[in-house]
Amino acid sequence: MLLSWHHPEWTNELLAEEFLPQCSASLAACWHLLKGNGLATVREILPRFAPTLMLMARQTTRYQRVAARLATQAAILQAILAMHRMDIAGRERYCLEAIRCSRAAADERLECAALMYLGYTYSFCYRPRQPRKAIAVFEEALRVLGTHSWLLRSDVAMGLAEAYAQCGDERQALHFMTVAQDAFPTRPELDPSFAYAECGLECALPVGGKDVPRAERSLLQLWLSTARLAGYGAEPRHPLGLRTRQQRVNDLSGRRRPPDRRAGSLRPLCTPGG
Structure with missing residues (x-):
C-alpha cells in the first residue's frame, strides 16, 4: 500500500x-x-x-x-x-x-457522499448551525443518488431529519426518519459505499475536549439525538438497543409525551435563512 x-x-x-x-x-x-x-x-x-x-x-x-x-x-x-x-x-x-x-x-455515489459530508458540515459543524443550507444540500444529494446505494440514502435521509428537527419542522423530520430507517440495509457492510458512507464518523464535533463516543455515531443514536432535538424523551427499549418502527412512530407521534410537551412545542434551533 x-x-x-x-x-x-x-x-x-x-x-x-x-x-x-x-x-x-x-x-x-x-x-x-x-x-x-x-x-x-x-x-x-x-x-x-x-x-x-x-x-x-x-x-x-x-x-x-x-x-x-x-x-x-x-x-x-x-x-x-x-x-x-x-x-x-x-x-x-x-x-x-x-x-x-x-x-x-x-460517479453518482461519490457525488452523493461528498454532498452528504457538506450537508453535515452545515448542520453539525458550523456554529451557529445552518440547517437550511444543509437541507438544500441533502436534497440535492438524494436527487443525485437516484436508485443507487441504500446506505447512502439512509445516511442522507437521517441528515434531512436532523436538519428539519433543528428548524422545528416536525412533519418533515418524522418523514425522513422513516425514510432513513426503511432504507437502512440489512447488511450495510455489503453496500458499495460502506467505506465512506458512515455519515456519523466525523460529523459530531468534539464535546468537552473529547471525541464523541463511537456509540453516539450510530444510526440509532443519530435518530435519538433528533428525537431529543424535537423535545421527546425517547430511549431504546430493545435489549440490543434497537427499536421497532412502531415503537419509534408511537414515541414520536405523542403516545409517550414528556410533561412539558404541547402543540407547537417543537422549538426551532435555526434562524430564518440558517
Missing part, C-alpha cells in the same frame, strides 16, 4: 498505472484506520499522495475518471481531518473539492 510514497514531481500514464492502484490501497487503509484510533496515521499518510492525486484528477487522460474517483475520497478524508483541527471553513472547502472531483468522475 502507498504508506511511504513520496510526492512525485510529474505525472504521466506510466506513473498512473503504478500510482493509482497504490492510492486506492492507501485510501482503503485510511478509511479502515479512521474506524479505529488511526487518525494520527491518516494525518501523516494523506499528504503524501493527495496533492498529486488531485492534479491527476484534473488532467485529461484515459485515467482521469479513475483518478477523480480516488481524489473524491481523498478530499473527503481531508475534510474529516480539517474538522478534527476545528477548521470548519477548511472542511467546507474540501467538501466542495470532493464534489468537483466526483462530478469529473461521473
